[in-house]
Amino acid sequence: MAETSTEHKAHTPFLSRPGVRRLAPFVLITAIALVFVFENQDSIKVRLLIPEVTMPLWGALLIAWGLGILACAFTVRRRSSRHKRRQK
Template identity: 80%
Template structure:
């Protein structure tokens, strides 16, 4: 069966797609956060309950950013699971 021009779906612009609209703010905030993280290169002392650790500030910020991303991923997954029930 041959396809005619009426059988095809209408073309949706790239930035109008729901997945892209949801992902664009995430990419923008991530880029800004990474620039901020890697611009802070001084060494600092961090106290972790008992031990005191000396490390670059960018490392501490990167760890905090990663933990925040992990927490948000769990939150989004939990919300999605509640909707399917």
């Protein structure tokens, strides 16, 4: 018998979807990192090549975390585009 529009494909559970499985570790690590960052409220001196800056520790940690996320995104993007070129 032909399928009608009311019949649907089998529903995949939310946690087994590929997008959720990739995003879940990122969300967990981000939450832990943000808790760690905002628990460290002391002011510290940070040397930025030549100038020395006094800033809250959470600000320095947040900057380092953001730079790490950018480096990771850049690396993942380059790796995926490199694999696409090899397959041609």
